[in-house]
Amino acid sequence: MPLAISRRTFAGTLGAAAGAALLDSPLVRRTAEAATARRARPLDAVLLNSNENPYGPSAKALEAAAKAPPNRYPDGLEEEVRAAIAKHHGVAPEQVVLGCGSSEVLRMADMAFSGPGKRVVAAEPTFEAVLMFAKVLHANGVKVPLTADFRHDLPRMAEACDGSTGLLYVCNPNNPTGTIVSGDEMAAFASRVQAETTILVDEAYHHFVEDPRYRSSCELIAAHPNVVVARTFSKIYGMAGLRLGYAIGPEAKIAAMAPYASWSNTNSAVLAATLECLADPDLVPRQKKTLNDTRRWLVSELAKQGRRTMPSETNFVMIDVGGDVAPVIQAFRARKILVGRKFPSLPNWLRVSIGTRPQTEAFAAALGEIVPVRAAAA
Template sequence: MTTAADSPIVPLRAAVAALPAYVPGARPGAGAKLWKLSSNENPYPPLPSVLAAIADAAAEVNRYPDMFATELVEALAAHVGVDADQVVVGNGSVAVLGHVLQAVVEHGDEVVYPWRSFEAYPITVAVAGGTSVTVPVRPDGRLDLPAMAAAVTPRTRVVMVCTPNNPTGPVVHADELEMFLAAVPRDVLVIVDEAYLEFVRDPQAPDGVDLLRRHPNVVLLRTLSKAYGLAGLRVGYAVAEPRVAAGIRAVSTPFGVSHIAQRAALASLEPAAQAELLERVDALVAERARVTAALAEQGWDLPETHANFVWFALGDATVDRAAEAREAGVLVRPFAGDGMRVSIGEREANDAFLAVAARWR
């Protein structure tokens, strides 16, 4: 009789077996009194109107959600200023990114992206069957767009531009992005990842929708997790020209956005709620300015951030510094050997981290 121990081992795809692990931001343990600045979350609780929408939707979870999130797609299209057939929603922008790559990447196609950048990029590229081509960010944390353009070859199918770049923080400027798009072949898809768009205050930042109108090979990637405070419900979306959007929609996970998430997102996009949420973003931007000014006074020379986090290029000291921050009651996000990302949170949390950072100078 064959036992489980004698059975052949089912092989995994080589790309899957070699996947790097996605490491989420650390969470406080039960009863632990720690400030959580490790996950780029919005520290404000949901609006009462959004909570009410969630409660109402919870009474209907015995039913499948609208598979195409029709109302939400229409609301997002109106919010962005495009047609509804240009918007595709998914279970967070990471899932939407995966669907975009599945729609256009054939096995072995190259995908160019900056590094260090969003941790999910190498994972989603490998799962789609693509080959990662990474281009180092500059010492100031900015994307090196000329080097990224030079990395494009006849095998390149997609280029990813993260602006503001996660985890370093700088935003790509409109003129440099225009030069980049002029240098990239029109049959190469350019994903402009704008997960932190609402936090940008740089007047030189590009208008993504205008770019999309003039460059049909551009796809915008956005989310309601950050500025809109829906990280726990996972609502992301892509904006693309209709043919590309239809391809993304075709490979998307059926019923990928829950009914509760759809209703919460719709409630967040209501004019009064949206105005209040964007006031919160303004408050976080002001807090970001306070934190970065205090860090500069301490002697830190950090990349200019236009997101809801700051970046410390600590190299080999990263893991030890993160452990010290935890001991002092603050959770941060270390990237071993590279640096540490610290989210902008509650004022008390930021003050706790500033006290830690001062001891490192």
């Protein structure tokens, strides 16, 4: 099945009005602002703001990336990686589409399943990309607040779906809270949501989870023709700068999304590195242990100080700073430590990504100075 369409078909699909809206959209502005902010990162700063993996991929993966032919389009390698990912999940290659990071996969899902007048339901707060892309497409984003224990409120999300709901986004584990939806909860939810609504489960942080109640929603795909799962090589695999993500789902859903991928949306370097990553049985367990051990250390240090944290199953932690987090973020920046942005619906919570142990210790020490324990507990 061809997985690309011509540029002309793409322009026609998008439409002139949507194209103009795209240029003057909050998404483009936010993206430009984010790019500027990233460029503004002090070079010697400790980066604990984007849930990146400080260790990066293995030496073998980097070697493969360096050897990838720079003068050839990545088509052949793309098919090889698609097949390798399909084999990894025990599905057909037609059930996999690759993206320039999973961000592109999320955008493809919006383009395929939402649009003017359609409803896109997501939690608040959650990873924002799906709602931002929905806005560009003139879809109606509906935000459903998390429960009091910072988890997806699945019953209310199901209730928020009406006949016009094209896409329902569940980030599991959730960014920025780090909380999970259990396998049983997800299965019951998938059975409840109408078949016309595509359930997009973003599993960017899947590999960090240790809670035995969690299960990947990939197991739901065979029985639910409306479940699609997004994954990324940016987090545990440490390749955020190389860019590769994918969606896995029923063939019809993947076929609906694939035309919205741009041509050669991946690159030979990341594809060559990915083949090495997938062939290395030690990489995921090693990264998981290192980063989760560091998170456990941080959480126990914070607990000793009486600070409140959200139960995280990811490579980041939310910490209650007992007041507006904005000046705290600035104070960290002044110390050349970048932490997560402020989430308006959780204004007193600071999101910190897990770095190396020394970076995480530096963060903990700085937190002690910036937010003395008495202020956090107040």
